[in-house]
Amino acid sequence: VSTTTSLVERLRARIGQKGSLTEAIVEAGHLKRFVEAIGDPNPRWTKEAPPTFLVALAPASMHLDEAEEYGKGWLNGGNRFEYIEPVRVGDRITATGKVADVYEKTGSSGTLLFIIFETEYVNQHGRPVARLRGTAIRR
Amino acid sequence: MTPKLGEEIPELVKHPTTRQLVQYAGAQGDFYEIHYDQDFARSVGLPGVILHGLLKAAFLGQLVTDWHGDKGTLKTAIEASTSRGGRIGAGAGSQRWTAIRPSWRSGARTPTATRPRSVRRRSR
Numbered sequence: 001v002s003t004t005t006s007l008v009e010r011l012r013a014r015i016g017q018k019g020s021l022t023e024a025i026v027e028a029g030h031l032k033r034f035v036e037a038i039g040d041p042n043p044r045w046t047k048e049a050p051p052t053f054l055v056a057l058a059p060a061s062m063h064l065d066e067a068e069e070y071g072k073g074w075l076n077g078g079n080r081f082e083y084i085e086p087v088r089v090g091d092r093i094t095a096t097g098k099v100a101d102v103y104e105k106t107g108s109s110g111t112l113l114f115i116i117f118e119t120e121y122v123n124q125h126g127r128p129v130a131r132l133r134g135t136a137i138r139r
Numbered sequence: 140m141t142p143k144l145g146e147e148i149p150e151l152v153k154h155p156t157t158r159q160l161v162q163y164a165g166a167q168g169d170f171y172e173i174h175y176d177q178d179f180a181r182s183v184g185l186p187g188v189i190l191h192g193l194l195k196a197a198f199l200g201q202l203v204t205d206w207h208g209d210k211g212t213l214k215t216a217i218e219a220s221t222s223r224g225g226r227i228g229a230g231a232g233s234q235r236w237t238a239i240r241p242s243w244r245s246g247a248r249t250p251t252a253t254r255p256r257s258v259r260r261r262s263r
């Protein structure tokens with residue numbers, strides 16, 4: 001069994017593991033800095049969060065020590081957002097993440113490690129506002 | 140607004156710079172060095188600094204919300220990076236993204252699902 005194989009096995013043991021709960025308030029100043037950074041001048045975003053703002057409130061991935069041992073660096077392999085309810089200034093959002101899947105795949109640029117993270121965002125009324133499924137790649 | 144299948148979403152052109160990447164790093168809280176440190180980016184096998192995948196996702200969000208305005212609600216958004224996408228080359232002035240083949244649920248009165256399936260980058 002190669003080192004890489006056992007490393008992937010150790011990471012696969014993390015599937016289903018939940019991250020710590022993150023709670024954050026949607027602040028007008030933070031929202032303003034975020035929309036300036038993405039360069040979206042839509043006046044709607046003074047009171048409402050643009051589609052991807054939630055990732056600025058809570059990390060979209062979890063820190064896994066073992067993953068750092070694989071390859072040299074991270075790449076973002078894509079994000080799928082599902083929206084249920086708008087997020088507005090003043091909302092208190094609670095995010096919970098989990099490791100949804102871990103696998104290795106060999107492509108044209110060699111073998112890569114894929115870690116799928118899922119995050120659910122719930123507002124102060126206990127209602128889910130969005131879900132995110134993100135793919136992190138180690139290579 | 141009743142969207143037609145095959146209808147094109149107006150193009151959104153962005154001109155990201157390393158300055159914007161630093162600004163975005165601060166606003167999102169993602170300070171991974173591949174987004175602002177050329178030497179670090181090259182040391183992990185990248186040709187140079189690259190955009191945050193989630194910044195590209197924000198551009199796609201703008202593309203769709205600009206288009207539907209207050210006549211629709213975004214239900215699903217997907218950003219899938221490609222190995223060629225989103226690199227800022229030395230001296231490159233601008234990059235252009237075009238969402239192609241958007242789709243939504245057939246028969247829906249409003250665009251309940253807008254899904255830019257792929258993003259094409261063109262250098263200018």
